Amino acid sequence: MRIVDIRERTFPISSPIRNSFIDFSKMTLSLVAVVTDEIRDGKPVVGFGFNSNGRYGQGALMKERFVPRLLEAEPESLLDESGLLDPHRAWDTMMTNEKPGGHGERSVAVGVLDMALWDARAKLEERPLFDLLAERHGTGTPDPRVFVYAAGGYYHPGKGLQGLKDELTSYLDRGYTVVKMKIGGAPLAEDRTRIEAALSILGEGQRLMVDANGRFTGEQAVECLEAIKDYDLFWFEEPVDPLDYEGTRLVSERAGTLPIATGENLFSHWDARNLGLYGGMDPQRDFLQLDCALSYGLVEYLRSLKALGELGWAPSRFIPHGGHQMSLNIAAGLGLGGNESYPDLFQPFGGFPDGCTVEDGHIRMPQLPGIGFEGKSDLAKVCASLLS
Template identity: 45%
Template structure:
């Protein structure tokens, strides 16, 4: 009996890795960070596999809202990858490029712990390998991801919400309400806005305006980006609980598990956290010590910040072992890469950046939003080349 392989058996080897720093557009701020001057690392992994007369190239980036990682990529990770024996990067079961082996290669001689920027740099390379694999199979990335993880892909679409409500100099509550109404009118069933950048009284005016514009507290999540200490976190929790919000996100430092546990004990509504955890060990500690409740709380780890899909899938396994359904996983980062990951792994949903963080935020025009669900288009790979504004940037990188 012959070997069982994917729909089209291919043998992919890396021949070149390119990277470039791409500035984010706009002057957004949350309660902690101004994104003016922020850049994202866009990576292209070039292979020797030829389709339609040209080499197959995998493209990805290190998510949104963190700085570019060009130095780490150029000085450490890319040289290790290109110096590796090609066979060492292949899955021996089928001869295909193995993103997990690529990840192990780029992390060679790196000490445990101290994840941070290194995790985001490795993510860009590892995720580009998933894009490359899917293109080699001539299929969308969610199909490749699902098959590699022994799952059937989600084809009907995944739940989505719109992330916005950032601070600007005007502090215009009417403009915030209009923004929220625009997202609801566009078909997004819920929205998320930022809090913590002004006083509690000012934030309450903003939140109440958003709740009114969205049609109820269940349609509005709020995100403090880890801004609060104990007293302010508990004060906000007491003020917000009567509103019945969708969730309260990262009220405290993401690594202060004891304070997060105190908050969950005092706040009956859902808590969301995890986007700033970059390894499976950090997630294990959150699940062990953070007081999270499997019946309501949300985990937001982001493969683009946490060594890629290989590490992220291990995080989902840890969640399930702690009693969480994988529907509790709603990754940070409203972009095409995470949309495919959510559809491929059967997760609870994803956010969208329909109006911010361009050219990376949001989806391509042919990702259709209907009844609160969004479905990836059928472009091979993540479909980043079909994203308006990002297509020109990728064309410059791969030319």
């Protein structure tokens, strides 16, 4: 078998919202299709992939370097012993002639293609990706029931406190038990008022997360921590710059029982390892949010799981950023602690296949081949547009 074509298109996922660092008015992502010469049900097997929000589309990098390497490779060099597409060998091909370090935007370009390659591989085997992952890299038995939380609570022009409460209430009404809101983009006193408004709508068994998107210095983060640590929050997310391990350590040492979550903007297993070594985080209390779509894909994510596992981090402490079905499959296949979800934002790329509902903060993965993009009708139409 061989790859016969790879197509990319940049799509807008703009929204009039902001977090503490960026607004999303011009946000884009890259959608790719990896087309093979294998036929299933009368059609070529095609793998799809796209990047998470917040890092923009990477079509230029893909078209200049990574796609040509895949298409110019000897077809057999991309296959495993079974004669099927091997994402690990394809990853090695994509990264040929790339220097180590400097993970920047290329990690996103490779992550998008890696997602599509895994989608294609599972479709070639005619089974869900989470089932394949459990067999190859997990315990052998997947857990199709996955914890999900609802991400939102952005700064939105004219929304106000009632708008924030209405938004979070709508997520709770849809079955979520944990919701997330942004902080760090307003004065601390204002953010405390927003947090208290959000807490006021929670019922029994429902929790709130707060996310500063790396806005603070270590000292500022500690000041914020002291102002919010008595609110009984689910976690305090990305309090400092993702590479400020000293700042992370300062916050972690003072957090008490409040979990710290970070890692969505770390793009290699080396960066993840450094966080584990020098960030002062507690593997029994805290959470890691590494996002395969932004960090060279699942091939590199497996290395990160191994590197951090050696430092005491169990898979259950990983709850990926991004809100996409790729991480849902990883969570179900490898026993992660859950996954982020965007119930309303960044559509049609966020959310779940049609018919999947959130019950008691969890969804149950459907038995769809590959990642399952075709099970979400609005996303399936967009994916199909790359092939027309």
